[in-house]
Amino acid sequence: MVEDSTCVMDYTSEFTTYEIFKNRNALCNWARDVGRRNGLVIVIKRSDSGSGRKERVTLGCERGGHYRNMNKNSETQTDKKRKRETGTKKCGCPFALKGSKLPNDNWMLTVFCGVHNHPAAKHLEGHSFVGRLSQEETSLLVDLSKTMVRPKEILSTLKQNDVLNVSTIKTIYNARQIWP
Known part of the structure; x- marks a missing residue:
């Protein structure tokens, strides 16, 4: 480009x-x-x-x-x-x-x-680099995943906690694959 x-x-x-x-x-x-x-x-x-x-x-x-x-x-x-x-x-x-x-x-x-x-x-x-999850966001994702919260709701929770968060649903799915 x-x-x-x-x-x-x-x-x-x-x-x-x-x-x-x-x-x-x-x-x-x-x-x-x-x-x-x-x-x-x-x-x-x-x-x-x-x-x-x-x-x-x-x-x-x-x-x-x-x-x-x-x-x-x-x-x-x-x-x-x-x-x-x-x-x-x-x-x-x-x-x-x-x-x-x-x-x-x-x-x-x-x-x-x-x-x-x-x-x-x-x-x-x-943007892949900006969309990465911080350690706090990752630990929140793991906790919410263990309580069977849907990825869509996890993403909305992350965005409510941090206004500058630009993660996508794909980021949530990928992180869940890594952290079972």
Whole structure:
């Protein structure tokens, strides 16, 4: 899917914060919540656990980067088979946030590039990363499933508890398969 390259959305002010986070998860959750409120999906692009260097994490837009064909035989079989048409949500979005660990084990977030080259999503339903269930939601799902509550009612309960929840009924069915 090719986006119009003239579409530039600057979200630097939304992600600029002087807050010091207690840990890496708090930093990532804050960035994802801000992204979700603005119609963006924020994912971890790169992570460095330290090992001689300062711990850091790079967050970016899920649409950053480009599609990579992972088919090993794509070059050798082009003559034999017609190349499969694929669609991708990747459009080379340059958005990047840098999180770094401070000497006192707290974390700080800086905006490296606050620009997106695509419009924000109007509805985040259907985005696999945003639709994931948190640990609390998963435990609630397990408890409700044990009491024989229907998946439709489980989904409505989850959505009542969290206004920003964009899970679908398919997410509920998949989670029930994993947690019998």
